[in-house]
Amino acid sequence: MSDKPREYCGIFGIFDHPEAALSTYYGLHSLQHRGQESAGIVTTYFDEEKGKPLMPAYKDFGLVLSVFDKPKILNKILKGRSAIGHNRYSTSGSSKNPANIQPFRVHYRNGNLAIGHNGNLSNAKQIRSRFRKEGVLFQSTSDTELILHLISHSLKQDQMSQIMDALHQIEGAYCLVLLTDDKLIGVRDPNGFRPLALGKKDGKFCLASETCAFDINGAEYIRDVEPGEVIVIDQEASDTGEVKSYLIEPREGTKTSQCIFEYVYFSRPDSMIFGEMVDKVRRNLGKALAKEHPIDEVVKHYNFDKKPVVISVPDSSNTAAIGYARENEKNGKACKYDIGLIRNHYVGRTFISPGQKSREQKVRTKFNPVRGVIEGRAVIIVDDSIVRGTTSQYLVDMIRSCNPLEIHFLVSSPPIISPCYYGMDFPSPEELIANKFDRDIERMAKEIGVDSLRYLSAEGLVEAVKTANPSGYDYCTACFTSQYPVPVNFGVEKEENELV
Numbered sequence: 001m002s003d004k005p006r007e008y009c010g011i012f013g014i015f016d017h018p019e020a021a022l023s024t025y026y027g028l029h030s031l032q033h034r035g036q037e038s039a040g041i042v043t044t045y046f047d048e049e050k051g052k053p054l055m056p057a058y059k060d061f062g063l064v065l066s067v068f069d070k071p072k073i074l075n076k077i078l079k080g081r082s083a084i085g086h087n088r089y090s091t092s093g094s095s096k097n098p099a100n101i102q103p104f105r106v107h108y109r110n111g112n113l114a115i116g117h118n119g120n121l122s123n124a125k126q127i128r129s130r131f132r133k134e135g136v137l138f139q140s141t142s143d144t145e146l147i148l149h150l151i152s153h154s155l156k157q158d159q160m161s162q163i164m165d166a167l168h169q170i171e172g173a174y175c176l177v178l179l180t181d182d183k184l185i186g187v188r189d190p191n192g193f194r195p196l197a198l199g200k201k202d203g204k205f206c207l208a209s210e211t212c213a214f215d216i217n218g219a220e221y222i223r224d225v226e227p228g229e230v231i232v233i234d235q236e237a238s239d240t241g242e243v244k245s246y247l248i249e250p251r252e253g254t255k256t257s258q259c260i261f262e263y264v265y266f267s268r269p270d271s272m273i274f275g276e277m278v279d280k281v282r283r284n285l286g287k288a289l290a291k292e293h294p295i296d297e298v299v300k301h302y303n304f305d306k307k308p309v310v311i312s313v314p315d316s317s318n319t320a321a322i323g324y325a326r327e328n329e330k331n332g333k334a335c336k337y338d339i340g341l342i343r344n345h346y347v348g349r350t351f352i353s354p355g356q357k358s359r360e361q362k363v364r365t366k367f368n369p370v371r372g373v374i375e376g377r378a379v380i381i382v383d384d385s386i387v388r389g390t391t392s393q394y395l396v397d398m399i400r401s402c403n404p405l406e407i408h409f410l411v412s413s414p415p416i417i418s419p420c421y422y423g424m425d426f427p428s429p430e431e432l433i434a435n436k437f438d439r440d441i442e443r444m445a446k447e448i449g450v451d452s453l454r455y456l457s458a459e460g461l462v463e464a465v466k467t468a469n470p471s472g473y474d475y476c477t478a479c480f481t482s483q484y485p486v487p488v489n490f491g492v493e494k495e496e497n498e499l500v
Contacts, residue, residue: 228248409454
């Protein structure tokens with residue numbers, strides 16, 4: 001039913017902390033928005049009785065709260081002072097296959113090894129084909145498993161060299177947390193597509209997809225892991241407070257290309273990603289939207305006595321809507337920001353919705369309009385993106401039933417026209433509303449049922465993000481522009497013999 005792109009995954013790791021599993025649990029809880037299909041945690045400790053290091057794991061389908069619903073899981077099963085965790089939304093491999101639930105954990109000649117992965121490998125097809133010819137058996141259909149095979153097949157002698165050898169063979173958009181018997185390793189791809197941050201809790205290092213996972217743990221944000229950086233946290237690093245760092249060189253002819261959609265929609269507004277607060281960037285997107293589409297040019301019946309009302313589609317577009325309203329007011333164009341849609345946060349993902357009427361009912365179960373805010377006013381709906389347009393259509397119908405004077409839909413990003421091959425899950429190109437109507441904005445507006453539809457331009461989006469975050473890094477805008485910054489070997493095909 002969702003009319004949004006699906007999230008990537010969320011990863012978290014912590015080294016040498018007495019409450020490693022609990023900290024990881026809280027970290028995953030705060031990263032739940034990045035993946036709701038499954039959750040897992042792997043820890044490591046040395047078993048004195050058996051005289052060897054062990055790596056217990058616990059993972060299952062469902063939300064973090066339902067997977068880790070018994071105290072003994074964190075207290076008795078997941079022992080150890082180091083841990084990694086993963087929330088999953090599948091971008092490759094079946095979501096129904098339990099073998100695809102991460103973190104993956106293996107035992108090979110150099111000890112135990114676990115991995116959590118956020119993103120997609122663009123050369124997964126070639127690597128999988130090569131391993132098939134060598135007779136390698138696969139447990140999952142996830143591209144993450146390929147990294148483990150590359151490590152175990154490496155001819156290098158020591159474990160860190162094997163890991164670096166594997167990392168030099170993969171391409172695409174990825175962030176990784178790896179746990180060995182004595183190390184926590186964080187990896188960000190050379191182009192920097194995915195976010196990964198380094199923090200400290202009680203003087204111990206931790207890693208997370210977003211800084212909101214540090215906040216919930218009372219951890220301090222130190223810095224972002226740089227594009228192409230491999231951070232190694234071992235006992236020496238924990239004792240001295242200095243991490244070891246290695247570098248993976250980017251593919252020739254490519255440059256940094258951080259995913260701009262992280263700022264538009266995916267990340268939580270209270271997170272810092274790519275070195276800047278998401279809230280600040282989203283407000284700037286709203287300001288840019290106001291500059292390109294000032295409210296007096298949008299609304300037909302502009303009335304100072306009964307100001308047009310600006311409402312957001314909660315929650316991801318809240319701050320962009322605030323930015324839009326404030327920029328208009330600053331420029332003397334009177335409007336009123338108000339809460340016109342109430343979101344029910346208790347709608348579960350298991351709500352059954354076969355058929356069109358049930359999909360509409362799901363939108364009604366999730367949102368409800370506030371008649372007193374909407375009735376008799378010109379309404380400007382600000383949203384961060386439109387994918388298929390179905391949810392937008394239902395929302396507009398609900399708002400129309402409250403008798404507004406007129407309804408306009410403003411989007412704080414450009415029309416989505418192309419698929420993402422770097423870890424974001426979109427419908428097929430022909431299902432995208434912009435392609436369905438040949439990018440004819442007036443026809444798209446008619447389909448959604450609004451008086452007008454307006455988007456932020458691709459140039460306006462990039463300028464707004466770079467103004468709010470002048471880091472010097474470039475951004476990937478492929479889903480809006482079809483310009484792919486890293487060559488893609490299209491497709492990670494589903495296995496015909498997949499276990500479900």
